[in-house]
Amino acid sequence: MSTITTRGLVKEYPGGVRGVDGFDVTIEDGEFFALLGPSGCGKTTLLRSIAGLEAITEGTLHIGDRDVTNAQPGERGVAMVFQDYALFPHMDVADNIAYPLKIRKVPRTQRRQRADEVGAGLALHGLSERRPGQLSGGQQQRVALARAVATQPEVLLLDEPLSNLDARLRLEARTFLKVLQRDLKVTTVFVTHDQAEALALADRIAVMQSGRLQQLGAPHEVFQRPVNTFVASFIGSNPMNLVTTTVTQAGVRLGDGAVRLPETAAGLVAPGDEVVWGARPEYLRWSVERLDDAVEARVEVVENLGASVLLTATVGDHRLQVVVPEEDAPAAGARGWVQANARRSLLFDPRTTELIG
């Protein structure tokens, strides 16, 4: 069993800066788990603390039933793939993959055999004699993965696994990673600053800011019900529209009109309350004709996204972004109506920034 459990985990640097500030999470056996957040949020520090590369200042870390808070990196049953892959340039592919086995004093012929086996499972046929410098980025990444899984670790850690690949290869590698993780059934934690990567790969996501956990949940939960405005604006390819406004009898004031009150917030707010209304551009509807509960808007910018376009429209003093199917795209300067989906919009408290409903 290889769950990962942190209790009140703190990593404090000399000078009192806290990279990770009191982190409690239980990562289930076989789970694909993402640590997501902007630069400097502590996600990499947390990953390195699990790896044993950073000493934990306070709190505990368990892998399975073992307390590994103070264990050496090599004694934790943990393998890690670094952002730059960290392949040894002077060893060929097979020796790189088999390096952890060499440390464990496995005889050379057995090592080479195991390296070939693992390499074959990661589409590295015929490359075992090559040096890392002679491989493409994707191949290097697979060699690093092979080295990490060659010893069948209990836990696999990935530091920004896709960030060193070019855009096209990245999607391919993403699918590959997901399939690999599913086949190996190894508890996997990865760090990313790319919310799309986290949504696509992870079973659960921990969104972090300033060393603290903001939200923990499945991708659809984090996407649809962010617990505060930070998570709301961080998740999503197009950031969520967040408008500071007030609740009225008709719903939520937006410009001269109002949109419907979010269903989940019904009964939790009263007319006159100040709120932050949030709705994702994908969940807003654009219409040239007047609709019920819609507000009038003027298109400022039209950005083509391929199959759809992203409109930036002004409603009174507010700016709203709306994703519209390509065939319905209006021109800049056009006027129309924006309607919100009451089941897909949210209200936040403007003082605490937390979700009301």
Place this chain on the structure above:
Amino acid sequence: MAPALALIGLFLIFPALWTVYLGMTDYRLTGLAAADPTVVGLENYTSILGDPGFWRSLRLTLVFVLASGVLGQTLLGFSIAWALRRLSGPVKSVVETLVLAAWVVPSSVGAFLWLALLDRRAGTLNALLGTEGTAWLIEHPMAGIVVFNIWVGTAFSMLLFSSALNGVPPSQMESARMAGATAWQQLRDVVLPNIRAHILTNTLLITLWTFNTFTPYLLTAGGPNDESAILPVYIYRTAIPGGQLGMGAAISLIMLLINLVIALASMRVGRERRRRS
């Protein structure tokens, strides 16, 4: 180009050729042969190669280069660089300054410091060890100049290896740690392979410098009984106090050839390495 070539010709090529010529004469410092040297062909060389003193000096030089240069300076310089890698702040600067001081102190001053340290009657070392009356440079002349030369030259290796160690990717070290590698295994599998080129450069330069250094003469003057007469000292003693300038020139040429062989060999190793990677 032309002025540069003229300077090189004047200060490098001409003296080298002049040495070749001198080496084939019986030129002396004083006497008849000083006024009118005669060409004696390869006679100097045959007598040098037949002289046990020369072979002994060559052997001493070899020991001196291996012990003080290749082993001493390289190992000590690397060890200090490795130890300083994790230190920061005042401790690091103090150690670095001390090591560098040994390098920048003029050799005559350095030699005087060591004479004061090792002196038989009032030496610091004898006072520290309570070995009153031990004449270190007479009893252990080779060990004396080896330690002295390590002291002088370690700073260079330390600086070179410090920057080499900075170039080793931390993620490679951490990868090895994750695999459970001990400090020694990290050194063997990650650090040394990453700094091979630096080790080669360091060894080449240190070998050449140590091979050619004359400073140990200031400590022992080659004595006692030629026991510390490494080649540069041997040449000096042959040519100046001994007065045999032609003979000295001939030995110098032999040294020059050895230097050339060392340099060419290490350049070849370097090329080989680059070709393979």
